Amino acid sequence: MDIQAACSKAIRMENVVKTYGAGETAVHALKGVSLCVYPGEVVGLVGASGSGKTTLLQCLGAIIDPTSGLIELGGEVIYDNGWKKEDLRALRRDKIGFVFQAAYLIPFLDMLDNVAIMPMLAGKDNDKARARAMELLKVLEVDHRARAKPSELSGGEQQRVAIARALANNPPFILADEPTAPLDSHRSLLVIKLLIELAAQYQTAIIVVTHDDKILPHFKRIYRLRDGIAYEEEGMGRPFDE
Amino acid sequence: MINLASKEIAHGWVRYVLTGIGLGLLIGVTMIMTGLVRGMMEDALSLARGTYADLWVVQDNTMGPYAETSTLYDDVARSIAGLPGVEEASNVAYLTVQAKHAGKDVRAMVAGFEHGKPGQPPYLIAGRPITKSRYEAIADNKTGFKVGDKINIRRNEYTVVGLTSKMVSSGGDPVIFLAMQDAQEVQFQKDNTSIYNDRNRLAANPKINRPGNSGLLEAVTDMQQSNHKVNAVLVRIQDGHDPEIVAETIRRWKHFEVYTYKQMESILLVKVIANALRQLGMFMVILAVVSTAIIALLIYTMTLGKIKEIAVLKLIGAKNSTIAGMILQEACGLGLIGFLVGKITATILAPLFPKRVEFLVFDSFVIFFITVVICVFASLTGIRAALRVQPASAIGG
Numbered sequence: 001m002d003i004q005a006a007c008s009k010a011i012r013m014e015n016v017v018k019t020y021g022a023g024e025t026a027v028h029a030l031k032g033v034s035l036c037v038y039p040g041e042v043v044g045l046v047g048a049s050g051s052g053k054t055t056l057l058q059c060l061g062a063i064i065d066p067t068s069g070l071i072e073l074g075g076e077v078i079y080d081n082g083w084k085k086e087d088l089r090a091l092r093r094d095k096i097g098f099v100f101q102a103a104y105l106i107p108f109l110d111m112l113d114n115v116a117i118m119p120m121l122a123g124k125d126n127d128k129a130r131a132r133a134m135e136l137l138k139v140l141e142v143d144h145r146a147r148a149k150p151s152e153l154s155g156g157e158q159q160r161v162a163i164a165r166a167l168a169n170n171p172p173f174i175l176a177d178e179p180t181a182p183l184d185s186h187r188s189l190l191v192i193k194l195l196i197e198l199a200a201q202y203q204t205a206i207i208v209v210t211h212d213d214k215i216l217p218h219f220k221r222i223y224r225l226r227d228g229i230a231y232e233e234e235g236m237g238r239p240f241d242e
Numbered sequence: 243m244i245n246l247a248s249k250e251i252a253h254g255w256v257r258y259v260l261t262g263i264g265l266g267l268l269i270g271v272t273m274i275m276t277g278l279v280r281g282m283m284e285d286a287l288s289l290a291r292g293t294y295a296d297l298w299v300v301q302d303n304t305m306g307p308y309a310e311t312s313t314l315y316d317d318v319a320r321s322i323a324g325l326p327g328v329e330e331a332s333n334v335a336y337l338t339v340q341a342k343h344a345g346k347d348v349r350a351m352v353a354g355f356e357h358g359k360p361g362q363p364p365y366l367i368a369g370r371p372i373t374k375s376r377y378e379a380i381a382d383n384k385t386g387f388k389v390g391d392k393i394n395i396r397r398n399e400y401t402v403v404g405l406t407s408k409m410v411s412s413g414g415d416p417v418i419f420l421a422m423q424d425a426q427e428v429q430f431q432k433d434n435t436s437i438y439n440d441r442n443r444l445a446a447n448p449k450i451n452r453p454g455n456s457g458l459l460e461a462v463t464d465m466q467q468s469n470h471k472v473n474a475v476l477v478r479i480q481d482g483h484d485p486e487i488v489a490e491t492i493r494r495w496k497h498f499e500v501y502t503y504k505q506m507e508s509i510l511l512v513k514v515i516a517n518a519l520r521q522l523g524m525f526m527v528i529l530a531v532v533s534t535a536i537i538a539l540l541i542y543t544m545t546l547g548k549i550k551e552i553a554v555l556k557l558i559g560a561k562n563s564t565i566a567g568m569i570l571q572e573a574c575g576l577g578l579i580g581f582l583v584g585k586i587t588a589t590i591l592a593p594l595f596p597k598r599v600e601f602l603v604f605d606s607f608v609i610f611f612i613t614v615v616i617c618v619f620a621s622l623t624g625i626r627a628a629l630r631v632q633p634a635s636a637i638g639g
Contacts, residue, residue: 058634063632090559092557092559098558098636100554104550104554106551106555107253108246108250108252109246109249113249116244118559121561121564126243126244149253
């Protein structure tokens with residue numbers, strides 16, 4: 001894939017600024033962030049607490065509006081210096097998968113429906129949505145718990161189901177906010193390995209916000225947020241068998 | 243799309259059903275209130291309706307015989323019976339008494355009637371009609387009397403020969419029907435001590451007990467002890483005659499007050515039981531307001547309990563209508579459970595009330611409709627809270 005073709009399918013931010021409040025009490029969370037994540041790539045986003053990681057993720061996820069700057073998802077402009085695309089809800093549903101610190105599964109739905117709800121919300125009929133959900137649960141090796149409720153699963157299993165949900169509509173982009181925070185070292189590595197494999201398999205562009213030093217060496221590229229500016233760093237891209 | 247409301251209800255159905263049952267008890271109380279109001283209206287009209295009369299002739303300037311005291315001489319009926327358009331006229335006497343049976347007092351209304359004329363018991367559910375001229379009674383089954391029971395009313399003993407059903411006074415007291423002569427005695431004949439005292443007082447009055455005019459004292463004494471009075475005359479009109487015209491004739495030529503059935507119905511509902519109805523009506527309004535507040539609070543609390551899930555749903559692209567629909571369906575489900583539990587509770591408890599509790603299908607429909615409206619209204623608080631949830635709150639900061 002050449003650079004231009006890759007950029008047209010990438011996550012791109014150009015000089016994004018996000019300021020909360022105004023005047024003397026204004027908080028400048030992002031002071032001109034630029035970054036790019038290509039399809040099939042998993043990029044780490046690190047930074048101290050309060051450095052703006054979550055704000056950046058919220059701007060990318062079309063959850064909050066940036067104050068200025070440009071955001072493109074797959075070549076489609078969603079924010080451009082005050083202008084924003086209509087129906088961001090549908091954009092979030094169809095093009096972005098979210099994975100959170102906690103799985104945040106819907107407690108009253110079983111695993112299958114927790115995943116199937118994504119294609120259902122997108123208008124797929126229930127049978128097709130469930131078939132797709134079962135397919136993903138098999139990939140993530142939790143299909144044997146398809147009829148279990150979230151409260152009956154371990155944290156690792158729940159997180160895998162959350163990843164399955166994020167993938168259910170085949171989104172080109174996944175935003176993961178500290179997905180390994182509730183997991184032990186072994187399971188954390190398993191989750192990151194899984195995300196890297198899925199990115200390669202489905203050509204998904206994935207951003208993983210993390211504080212976890214144990215998983216950082218496995219990213220090939222890292223953005224470090226400091227004082228509202230994102231600094232790109234070369235990652236070690238360490239294989240998982242080491 | 244799966245039904246999120248049914249999934250959530252199924253997930254925590256015990257808590258949901260218990261909440262519905264709690265709500266149902268509240269709705270049950272409201273239903274009983276409604277039944278009491280309806281029962282009170284039915285009670286108020288039952289005696290008047292059971293007479294099958296077209297006109298009530300009562301003492302001038304009174305609203306008798308149910309709303310006010312009215313006294314007429316018992317020969318008035320004969321003079322009215324001869325008027326054009328009158329099919330038949332009969333005397334009736336009404337009096338509230340404490341009837342005694344087996345050492346217990348039963349508050350009841352005595353209704354004196356003339357055989358085969360308006361005012362007699364409309365139907366019997368047991369026993370036979372009164373066939374003897376004296377000392378037989380027909381009682382409403384609410385008195386607890388049985389056929390063959392001997393009951394004491396004032397000075398005399400009566401045998402219960404028949405039973406009626408749902409024949410009560412406007413105050414809800416069961417009716418005991420007696421032959422007119424018995425009823426007149428009950429109402430107007432004094433006890434021996436009173437008669438003795440009255441005679442002595444008259445004899446001691448020099449204006450009445452004048453020397454050489456002994457007939458005056460005797461005449462006044464007889465007049466005082468006369469039982470030939472009734473409370474009203476019931477009139478049935480011949481076919482083809484207008485009750486209003488006959489009533490006007492009686493008013494004009496006989497100088498009595500006359501009421502048609504519609505007017506009597508209005509007196510009973512508007513004058514006699516109006517305050518009680520307003521009282522119960524106020525309770526019902528308060529209960530409806532309290533129910534709305536409680537349902538709103540329940541729905542709001544239920545919504546707050548799943549704010550995180552709602553935020554996640556919004557984040558992954560659920561429409562506001564999907565979330566609002568879920569809350570609305572849960573609220574309506576609570577209302578449905580509440581209504582069913584309320585209906586069952588009210589039906590079980592109704593017979594335990596001393597006054598009649600009457601449930602009409604129409605009233606049930608109205609209460610169901612109001613319950614649904616209240617649930618929809620109450621769910622707005624939860625929906626408002628849910629719609630204010632920002633998708634961003636799903637992501638920790």
